[in-house]
Amino acid sequence: MEILVYGALYSVQLALITLGFSLTFGVSGVANLAHGGIYVLGGYLTWLFFMNLNLPYAVAIILAILACAVLGALIYRFGLKRVRGIMLSEVIGTYGIGFIIIEALRMAGMTSYKFKLPSFVPGSFDIGTVTVDYQRLAILCVGLLLVLGLWLFTKYTKVGLAFRGIAQNERSALAYGIDSNRVAMLSVAAGAALAVVAAVVILPLGIITPDGGYDILIVAFAVGIVGGLESTMGIIVAAFLLGFAQQTAAYFLGSHWMMIVNLIAIILVLALRPSGLFGKFKELEERV
Numbered sequence: 001m002e003i004l005v006y007g008a009l010y011s012v013q014l015a016l017i018t019l020g021f022s023l024t025f026g027v028s029g030v031a032n033l034a035h036g037g038i039y040v041l042g043g044y045l046t047w048l049f050f051m052n053l054n055l056p057y058a059v060a061i062i063l064a065i066l067a068c069a070v071l072g073a074l075i076y077r078f079g080l081k082r083v084r085g086i087m088l089s090e091v092i093g094t095y096g097i098g099f100i101i102i103e104a105l106r107m108a109g110m111t112s113y114k115f116k117l118p119s120f121v122p123g124s125f126d127i128g129t130v131t132v133d134y135q136r137l138a139i140l141c142v143g144l145l146l147v148l149g150l151w152l153f154t155k156y157t158k159v160g161l162a163f164r165g166i167a168q169n170e171r172s173a174l175a176y177g178i179d180s181n182r183v184a185m186l187s188v189a190a191g192a193a194l195a196v197v198a199a200v201v202i203l204p205l206g207i208i209t210p211d212g213g214y215d216i217l218i219v220a221f222a223v224g225i226v227g228g229l230e231s232t233m234g235i236i237v238a239a240f241l242l243g244f245a246q247q248t249a250a251y252f253l254g255s256h257w258m259m260i261v262n263l264i265a266i267i268l269v270l271a272l273r274p275s276g277l278f279g280k281f282k283e284l285e286e287r288v
Contacts, residue, residue, distance in 0.1 A: 011243025072192030234278030
């Protein structure tokens with residue numbers, strides 16, 4: 001029962017962490033390795049707005065999301081735009097930005113146990129012999145709403161349709177007058193915003209630490225590689241596969257095996273199916 005309940009809840013958590021990373025890559029083709037840095041930055045900004053500026057919690061969350069969305073747009077406009085399409089430069093550039101964010105937070109002294117976000121709803125309840133925090137239910141609800149919201153956004157909004165057009169065939173989209181650079185910038189901003197949404201619902205389960213940014217990047221990378229970085233369905237399936245695998249490993253072998261499961265999954269998928277379970281980059285399969 002513990003594996004079943006926590007496996008399902010943790011799987012939604014993994015999907016929520018990866019959605020922004022997947023959206024950015026699926027639309028712009030950029031693997032934003034600053035994802036983990038933006039995640040923890042969003043958590044710290046929410047804490048600062050709430051605790052230091054005494055803003056209402058909801059307002060602090062909205063401001064943190066907007067601030068990181070603007071940061072994502074600036075990262076693309078003044079960094080990625082010049083090197084887009086040069087994969088090695090994209091990887092080095094985004095990882096460097098994430099590294100700077102995380103280490104700057106560390107140098108600023110953001111390493112105390114006081115950096116903790118309050119739960120949306122305090123308390124817990126029991127499912128059989130398993131105790132579940134209400135905050136984990138909030139993660140489940142937010143995850144479901146985000147998946148539904150993204151589906152509606154890409155189906156029925158002008159910007160969402162532009163996202164789909166660029167993701168499916170950038171040259172054809174250009175022929176229809178879609179500005180690929182503008183859409184790519186919006187996708188990086190949206191990915192950064194989704195990273196903060198994940199942060200503000202997940203971080204109340206623990207404390208905010210700069211090193212958490214590196215862990216989040218590995219999680220997003222593992223789920224994205226297993227499912228296929230550009231596939232939302234792949235992300236959801238991979239999140240559940242890895243979520244249950246990690247909870248099973250933690251139950252029988254110890255919690256330190258959870259990250260090892262991610263690394264093993266990355267190695268196996270890259271060796272057997274480099275484009276992921278639902279990936280569309282078939283040239284990778286042919287090369288192998």
